[in-house]
């Protein structure tokens with residue numbers, strides 16, 4: 001085993017121990033929440049958006065698990081994992097949608113699309129990132145200190161976030177994705 005791999009393995013063991021209850025390794029645990037990184041070259045933008053949706057839904061399920069485990073059963077490692085992944089994943093997904101997917105949708109004929117749709121989705125992105133910023137701070141605090149200051153309020157915040165995110169994703173999958181896919185079906189390399 002190389003020095004770097006040995007160091008990473010040691011760090012994962014330490015993170016698992018700090019979590020209290022058994023948790024899988026750090027890198028393995030974070031993987032479902034990550035942006036695509038070098039793998040993104042394998043996907044077109046539409047496929048990448050749908051994959052980002054899957055990862056955000058996985059993250060929503062984890063946030064729901066945290067809400068259900070408050071206040072005493074919460075896993076500290078899970079909180080740290082989600083805290084470190086939440087904003088980067090949102091930034092990546094929102095940037096992709098706002099720079100490629102939404103402009104493609106907006107360029108379609110008026111009869112094909114609903115007016116003001118992407119403007120509303122962009123506003124939801126800003127709201128989600130502000131909300132996620134607050135959640136990240138609390139999740140890091142729970143992960144570091146192991147205590148939940150106001151479990152009822154935090155549970156309410158978590159549920160508000162993941163329920164809103166699921167609605168947002170459902171709309172993009174059911175309305176945006178099919179229209180954009182159909183519009184570019186004849187030129188698949190453009191989207």
Ligand SMILES: [Fe+2]
Pocket residue numbers: 094097121125168172
């Ligand atoms: Fe979105």
